[in-house]
Amino acid sequence: MKTKEDFPSINERKPDGLSPEGTPYRILVVDDSMFVAKQITQILTSEGYDVVGQAADGLLGLERYKELYPNVDLVTMDITMPNMDGLTALQKIIDFDKNAKVIMISALGKQDLVKQALLAGAKNYIVKPLDRKKVLERIAHVLSK
Amino acid sequence: MRVEYINPFVESAFNVMKEVLQSEVKRGELYLKSTSMPVMGVAAIVGLAGGVEGRVLFDMDRPTALKIASAMNGEELTTMDDLVKATITELANMITAQAVTKLHELGFRFDLTPPAIFTGDNMEVSNQDVEALIVPMDTVHGKVEINVAIRERA
Structure with a gap:
């Protein structure tokens, strides 16, 4: 006879995208590449996050953040x-909301650029x-603080 | 062209393509071109500016571009639409950015410009006063040639 234990529980884990209250975290994706914006959005929505906005450059991203505020929990920000x-947009978002959670996503990993972004207030x-796992881990980590 | 410039491009092309395509990539023999050369049909270009100047061109034929874009998006793409172009452009951007990051660690200071993509038949690229080094890469989806032309600023 099969007992309950024979079936792997696939629904036990709460998706990363839900806050402790059970509502989805609201994300703004800022990236000029249609491919990257789509990729980030797919990764996030698959874990229950709500992508509430997309913007194709830093200026539009800043405007969108101000429109959404305070109904936005995190921003992913491209640089080039x-x-x-993205660095300028990051600074302007922090000027507007010093508690903003912004994660930079760039193909450039130059140390001084990373340092500059973190000093300007980027959370990661x-x-x-x-990589799907890396993106989800970093975002969940920033939101948990 | 100094050989130190080329290795980071070869390495990052190899690493990035292997990772995003989730399959084997083979490196062909490098060769030098100082005159104009044909472009296979889809060419993404990234400019370099700063302590050195130049450009990197990623060249492939249409079927290869479509297959690579399909693999990177996890869905079958059959026409050269905006998503395919954005995907190939992003591949070029990731490879160049990773190479620039490596060169930065070696002390070379320069930045890259947002990439652009060209598609068409019978295109060719000419380099004035700067020789181009070609790095051929064989993927399961077809051949990608990476054409690097860099010179120190006068």
Whole structure:
């Protein structure tokens, strides 16, 4: 006879994307590449996160953050973008909301750039190519603080 | 062109393609081109500026571009649409950025420009006053040639 233990429990773990209250965390994705924005969005929505906005450059990202505020929990921010780069947008978002949680996502991993971003208030820095596990871990870690 | 510039490109092309395509990649023999050369049909270009200047061109034929973009998106893409172009552009961006990061650690100071992509038939690329080194890469989806032209700023 099969007991309950024979069936692996696949639903026990709460998805990363849900806050302790059970509501999805709200994410703004800022990236000029349609491919990267899609990739990040797919990773996040598969874990229950709610991608509430996407913006294709730093300036649009800043505007979108101000529109969404305070109904946004975290921003993923590309660095090399037209109109306004991600570092400038990060600084302006922090000026507007000093508690903003911004994670940089860039293919460039140069140490001084990473340092500059963290000093400007970024909570984490992910170097591409993106790995699903790495992205989810870093974001969950930043949101848990 | 100094040989120190080329190795980081070869390494990052190899590593990034292996990772994003989740399959084996083989490196072909490097060769030098100082005159113009044909472009296979889809070419993504990333510019380099700073202590050195130049550009890196990623060249492949259309079927290869479609297969690579399909693999990277996890879905079958059959037309050269905006998503395919954005995907190939991002591949070029990731490889170049990883190489620039490595060169930065070796003390070379330069940055990259946002990438651009060209598609068309009978295209060719010419380099004035700067020789280009070609790094051929064989993937399971077809051949990708990485054409690196860098010179120190006068």
